[in-house]
Amino acid sequence: MTETLSIIDLHVNVGDKPILKGVSLEIRRGEVHALMGPNGSGKSTLGFAIMGHPGYQVTGGRIELNGMDVLAMQPHERARAGLFLAFQRPVAIPGVRMADFLRHAATNIRHPERKEGEDLIPMRQFRKELSEKMRDLKIDPEFARRYVNEGFSGGEMKRAEILQMAVLRPKFAILDETDSGLDVDAVRLASQSIAEIGGHEMGILIITHHEQLLEHNPPDFTHVLLGGRIVETGGAELAAQLHKQGYDRVRAAHPEAAADEAAMMETSTSPPRSQAPPGNEIIYAK
Amino acid sequence: MATDIRNPVQDPIGEINKYDFRNEEKFVFKARKGLNREVVVEISEMKGEPAWMREFRLKALDIFYSKPLPRWGGNIAVNFDEIYYYLKPTQGQVKSWDEVPEEIKSTFDKLGIPEAEKKFLAGVKAQYESEVVYGSLKAELSKQGVIFTDMDSAVREHSDLVRRYFSTLIPAADNKFAALNSAVWSGGSFVYVPAGVKIEFPLQAYFRINAPNMGQFERTLIIIEEGAQAHYVEGCTAPMYSTESLHAAVVEVFAKQGSRFRYTTIQNWANNIYNLVTKRAAAYRDALVEWVDGNLGSRLTMKYPSIYLMEPGARGEVLSVAFASTGQHQDAGAKLVHCAPHTSGRIISKSISRNGGRSSYRGLVRVMKGAKKSKSNVVCDALILDPRSRSDTYPYIEIEEQDVMVGHEASVSRIGEEQLFYLASRGMTEHEAATMIVSGFIEPLVKELPMEYALEMNRLIELQMEGTVG
Numbered sequence: 001m002t003e004t005l006s007i008i009d010l011h012v013n014v015g016d017k018p019i020l021k022g023v024s025l026e027i028r029r030g031e032v033h034a035l036m037g038p039n040g041s042g043k044s045t046l047g048f049a050i051m052g053h054p055g056y057q058v059t060g061g062r063i064e065l066n067g068m069d070v071l072a073m074q075p076h077e078r079a080r081a082g083l084f085l086a087f088q089r090p091v092a093i094p095g096v097r098m099a100d101f102l103r104h105a106a107t108n109i110r111h112p113e114r115k116e117g118e119d120l121i122p123m124r125q126f127r128k129e130l131s132e133k134m135r136d137l138k139i140d141p142e143f144a145r146r147y148v149n150e151g152f153s154g155g156e157m158k159r160a161e162i163l164q165m166a167v168l169r170p171k172f173a174i175l176d177e178t179d180s181g182l183d184v185d186a187v188r189l190a191s192q193s194i195a196e197i198g199g200h201e202m203g204i205l206i207i208t209h210h211e212q213l214l215e216h217n218p219p220d221f222t223h224v225l226l227g228g229r230i231v232e233t234g235g236a237e238l239a240a241q242l243h244k245q246g247y248d249r250v251r252a253a254h255p256e257a258a259a260d261e262a263a264m265m266e267t268s269t270s271p272p273r274s275q276a277p278p279g280n281e282i283i284y285a286k
Numbered sequence: 287m288a289t290d291i292r293n294p295v296q297d298p299i300g301e302i303n304k305y306d307f308r309n310e311e312k313f314v315f316k317a318r319k320g321l322n323r324e325v326v327v328e329i330s331e332m333k334g335e336p337a338w339m340r341e342f343r344l345k346a347l348d349i350f351y352s353k354p355l356p357r358w359g360g361n362i363a364v365n366f367d368e369i370y371y372y373l374k375p376t377q378g379q380v381k382s383w384d385e386v387p388e389e390i391k392s393t394f395d396k397l398g399i400p401e402a403e404k405k406f407l408a409g410v411k412a413q414y415e416s417e418v419v420y421g422s423l424k425a426e427l428s429k430q431g432v433i434f435t436d437m438d439s440a441v442r443e444h445s446d447l448v449r450r451y452f453s454t455l456i457p458a459a460d461n462k463f464a465a466l467n468s469a470v471w472s473g474g475s476f477v478y479v480p481a482g483v484k485i486e487f488p489l490q491a492y493f494r495i496n497a498p499n500m501g502q503f504e505r506t507l508i509i510i511e512e513g514a515q516a517h518y519v520e521g522c523t524a525p526m527y528s529t530e531s532l533h534a535a536v537v538e539v540f541a542k543q544g545s546r547f548r549y550t551t552i553q554n555w556a557n558n559i560y561n562l563v564t565k566r567a568a569a570y571r572d573a574l575v576e577w578v579d580g581n582l583g584s585r586l587t588m589k590y591p592s593i594y595l596m597e598p599g600a601r602g603e604v605l606s607v608a609f610a611s612t613g614q615h616q617d618a619g620a621k622l623v624h625c626a627p628h629t630s631g632r633i634i635s636k637s638i639s640r641n642g643g644r645s646s647y648r649g650l651v652r653v654m655k656g657a658k659k660s661k662s663n664v665v666c667d668a669l670i671l672d673p674r675s676r677s678d679t680y681p682y683i684e685i686e687e688q689d690v691m692v693g694h695e696a697s698v699s700r701i702g703e704e705q706l707f708y709l710a711s712r713g714m715t716e717h718e719a720a721t722m723i724v725s726g727f728i729e730p731l732v733k734e735l736p737m738e739y740a741l742e743m744n745r746l747i748e749l750q751m752e753g754t755v756g
Contacts, residue, residue, distance in 0.1 A: 051711050054703060075710035085711050091704040095726030104722065108713030116718050117748065164712065
């Protein structure tokens with residue numbers, strides 16, 4: 001029986017504002033799912049809600065991991081149960097070295113029953129493991145001594161998130177816009193890395209705008225989020241089509257959702273992000 | 287109860303062990319409370335001090351009486367008449383391991399302090415048995431002409447050298463507690479490093495065979511001659527317990543031309559202690575002085591390590607961490623005084639308060655007239671872990687010269703929700719996450735500590751965060 005992460009009719013608010021209005025999705029380990037949709041459609045919200053961010057309130061629906069009620073778990077319990085979120089803009093933890101942070105995280109994830117204060121993975125053993133993984137991902141060994149996300153460029157942040165994924169080996173990984181802020185080469189490297197790490201073991205949900213990440217991780221399923229709901233599901237060809245043509249066809253095919261989207265955009269409190277004209281690659285400076 | 291000091295070995299106090307045998311016959315030691323001229327004279331005679339020191343003490347006593355308590359800082363609720371200024375046999379020491387408070391004992395266990403060290407730190411044993419280690423170090427040092435001994439011995443054996451410097455940087459009139467220390471001081475270190483000598487390993491206070499590490503009124507004098515280098519380390523992360531609650535220490539440091547000196551303190555006094563310290567260094571031409579100061583305990587600490595930059599090229603740095611938990615008030619900071627042109631200084635202060643504790647930064651940067659092209663920078667960061675706790679900043683900046691660069695940056699923060707969530711998403715409980723964030727906050731200081739201190743410091747932070755210490 002393959003392990004499954006099920007999102008069932010999920011409704012999520014930010015403050016009073018409904019963002020997700022009934023999202024359903026099932027991911028099995030070994031599958032790659034792409035979640036696409038125009039800006040502001042709630043893609044990141046799904047990732048945060050799955051992981052249990054306190055700023056996002058679940059107002060309806062369920063999330064189950066192999067039948068276990070994920071919504072009843074604290075964020076750290078969800079991590080220890082095998083969920084992982086690669087953040088779009090991970091926060092800095094000043095003064096804490098990557099190596100120490102990762103060693104701590106790896107210990108907790110691999111020993112979910114661990115109580116605070118109990119021994120960590122032996123330093124020597126972990127250092128060896130970490131340097132192997134960093135070599136595989138072509139990350140400079142000096143990186144291990146840097147303070148978590150402090151002064152990292154966009155590309156370094158993304159690579160750090162992917163490194164964590166490699167070390168923690170989650171069952172299910174949600175990668176939030178993991179290709180924004182990277183140049184083309186970096187995106188290719190990132191997507192290759194994800195493929196290597198994921199292999200056939202991980203269930204991956206890639207939240208993305210761009211096709212690049214999907215180059216090495218062709219999705220088994222593509223879901224389109226519009227106005228807080230998944231309006232279409234297809235395969236890899238849907239992702240390619242959306243990337244080439246944008247979301248107009250989808251909006252036209254699902255007018256209610258499109259109307260919801262328009263309403264949400266008007267009252268949106270987040271700063272407007274630049275929209276890429278469909279079909280163009282965005283290359284960001286690192 | 288009088289103690290016959292003809293059998294010093296039986297007495298649990300290191301102080302008495304130090305006395306010259308020639309004093310044995312003259313005195314039967316009487317214990318008593320309170321402070322007066324008689325007590326001061328007795329102290330001096332017990333120690334066999336030269337006349338100049340006795341006179342110094344008596345003058346200081348008068349100054350002590352004449353000075354009021356400071357009206358700033360913390361609340362010093364001390365009854366001066368109830369204190370033993372000089373040792374009764376078990377003063378400051380418990381008679382047996384059983385009397386040591388439970389939380390102190392369990393902290394020792396958690397910090398993994400070995401058996402012998404535990405007893406020393408708790409004051410049950412007078413002496414840390416480091417003779418084997420220290421023996422060989424001592425030989426090495428004396429070959430190079432280094433003097434490293436306790437202050438009492440130094441006054442007797444190197445009277446002229448001591449007299450040249452003693453109290454010239456911190457006169458008795460400096461403040462009420464410097465005056466008190468000047469009158470009744472006992473114990474502390476004397477360090478003299480001859481010109482050009484560079485000592486590779488840190489000089490640890492507890493390597494002084496003769497005195498326990500937790501003297502009430504320690505007096506330390508350090509002289510680093512031209513081009514010399516040394517690192518002095520004092521204190522330890524294990525909680526230090528003493529039955530006497532008033533501790534007032536004085537430290538004077540002279541760093542001559544081209545020398546480098548660092549003084550590291552990690553102190554974790556138990557919750558009943560008032561820890562009032564006057565620490566001052568004079569840095570001469572092209573000399574570098576660093577104070578690395580970790581304050582993690584006590585009921586009230588008032589301590590402002592200072593550096594007077596006396597001649598061009600002098601540099602000073604103060605790195606200070608204060609952690610105040612329930613019932614604790616850390617009023618800590620630093621002072622940099624630029625007395626000459628082309629001098630530079632830096633203060634980095636990190637203060638943390640949790641569970642109702644109060645942590646303050648109190649600092650002074652003074653640039654005197656004529657100290658052109660001087661540079662000074664202060665960074666003071668406060669981390670308040672919960673709404674019950676408190677942090678204050680009292681920065682004083684006095685600039686009497688135009689052509690200088692003086693900067694001051696301050697921040698106050700809480701642990702961010704985003705940080706907690708990020709760490710939680712990597713499997714850390716909220717408490718583990720908070721502890722990790724706090725460790726990261728003080729990292730600029732911890733990375734300057736000798737390795738074993740750094741490890742202990744991190745463990746201590748974990749314990750402080752649990753609230754099981756002090």
